[in-house]
Amino acid sequence: MIAELWRAHWSGAAMSVPELWDPAATCTYSPQDRDQILLGVEAIERFWSERRAAQHLAELTFSPLGIWAAGSFRIEAASIVALVGSGAEEVAFELRLFGAYDTTTGKPRLRHLAECAPAAFLSILQGYRNSAARAHIS
Amino acid sequence: MSDPQQIERLLTEYLALAQGGRFLQRRRFWDADEPMPILAPEELTQPLIGWAAIEAYWSATAAGVAEFRSDCSALTLNVLAPDCVMAVFRQDWRAQMRAGSDLGSEPLAASVRVSMAWRRRDPDWRIFASFESHLEAGEYARSLARARAAQIRASSS
Numbered sequence: 620m621i622a623e624l625w626r627a628h629w630s631g632a633a634m635s636v637p638e639l640w641d642p643a644a645t646c647t648y649s650p651q652d653r654d655q656i657l658l659g660v661e662a663i664e665r666f667w668s669e670r671r672a673a674q675h676l677a678e679l680t681f682s683p684l685g686i687w688a689a690g691s692f693r694i695e696a697a698s699i700v701a702l703v704g705s706g707a708e709e710v711a712f713e714l715r716l717f718g719a720y721d722t723t724t725g726k727p728r729l730r731h732l733a734e735c736a737p738a739a740f741l742s743i744l745q746g747y748r749n750s751a752a753r754a755h756i757s
Numbered sequence: 758m759s760d761p762q763q764i765e766r767l768l769t770e771y772l773a774l775a776q777g778g779r780f781l782q783r784r785r786f787w788d789a790d791e792p793m794p795i796l797a798p799e800e801l802t803q804p805l806i807g808w809a810a811i812e813a814y815w816s817a818t819a820a821g822v823a824e825f826r827s828d829c830s831a832l833t834l835n836v837l838a839p840d841c842v843m844a845v846f847r848q849d850w851r852a853q854m855r856a857g858s859d860l861g862s863e864p865l866a867a868s869v870r871v872s873m874a875w876r877r878r879d880p881d882w883r884i885f886a887s888f889e890s891h892l893e894a895g896e897y898a899r900s901l902a903r904a905r906a907a908q909i910r911a912s913s914s
Contacts, residue, residue, distance in 0.1 A: 647835050647845045649870045651893040654900070656845050656870055658833065684804060685795050687874070687885065689841030694874055694886065696795060696804070710895075715797055715804060717872050717888040719837050731835050731843045733872040735890035738799045739897035 621695040621718045622681035624729055628667050629676040636664040641721055641728040649733035651714060677709060678702035684715065691723045692730070712736070761834050764842055764875055764882050768829060771884075772848070775825040780815035784808075788876060788883035799869045799889040823862075824853040829871075840877035845870070848889070867891065 627639055640646045640660045648657040650666060657663050684696035696717045703710055718732035758766070771786045787794055796811045797804035805811045818825075827850035835843040851866040874886040892900060 645833065645835050647833055647843070647872075649845065649872060649890060651890060652896040654847075654868060654870070654892055656831065656833065656847070685793055685806070685886070687793075689876065690838035692837040692841065694837070694841075694843075696797075696886065696888065698803075712893065713802070715888060717797070717886070719835070719843055719874075721837075730837060731845065731872065733845075733870065733888055733890055735797055735799075735872075735888045736893045737802050738867065738891040739894040 620693070620720070620727060621716050621732070622679065622697045622699050624718070624720065624727060625699070625716055625732065625734075626676065626679050629671060631671050636660065636667050639729055641730050644730055646729065647731045649735075651712070651734035651736040674703050674705045676701060677704045681716075689719075691721055692719050693722055693727075694719045760836075760842070760877075760882070764834060764844060765832060767875075767882060768832070768844060768846070768873070772827050772829055775827050775850070778819040778822055778825065780819045781812065783815060784812065786884055787811075788878055788885045790878075791883075791885040794884075795886045795888075797888040799867070799891045804888070821854055821858055822852055823855045824851075826851050842875045842882070844873045844875060846873075847871070 624639060628636060637660050640663060642660055646660055646663060648663045657666055679699060679701050681697050681699040684698055687694040696715060699714050699716055701712045703712060715735040716732065717735055718729060720727040720729045767786060771783060774780065774782050793806060794808060794811060795804050795806050798814065805814050827848050829846045829848055832844065832846040835845060837843055847868060848871050849868045851864060853864050854862055856862050869889045869891050872888045873884055875882045875884055891897065
């Protein structure tokens, strides 16, 4: 579910950001490309508006890592691989999503979502290792 | 002491255990009854699931780090239920690895965003899941370049 909720943010007009978040409570969102945590639905909506203007989601695959219940809330973690397009370029991100959503109304409403990227220097090292492995295979 | 004050106090104590490499002592801040605790450190590409994996990680970290210090700021407590809170904060850490480490022995420092889930276990609160996030690699490289540019501008003015 958490990956589906994340995917829904990319669809723009089809489902607006405020529909995905709990409007009556503190909402926190931690995007992978900001060093600050966004507070409130307005800030989250603004962020997604900018992200969608610059990028589009081409493909998404995900696998669940865990789910926990707390009253009407579900806390959930998943690994995702997203193929994101920006102009003529496509890049792939491997992330963990960790978030919490309310299920009271039957329509999940996010209260927290974090895009968890590993440390950059390790990502770069991993990229070199992948390139080396591909070169070795070919 | 209110619930937010209590969680903030516990979080401060938890992070302070990095000093002196007392990472294994962090276990007592976690919910011992949680069957599937999960910890996602920023430096690992896969999260750690289960006590054995988490404790092995804490042991390895303690063995590899000569000095470690971390501070928490911009803490927001997102109350999900009377017995469940998501603590969201920024963590700034500084470390020095032991000689022979793959990461070298020069000081290292970084900032991460942390999402840490707590549940009430009277009389206290306990962690059951924690995720750390570094800046995405491309944005991180740009932030270093911006900082370098600002440094050059400052030194030339």
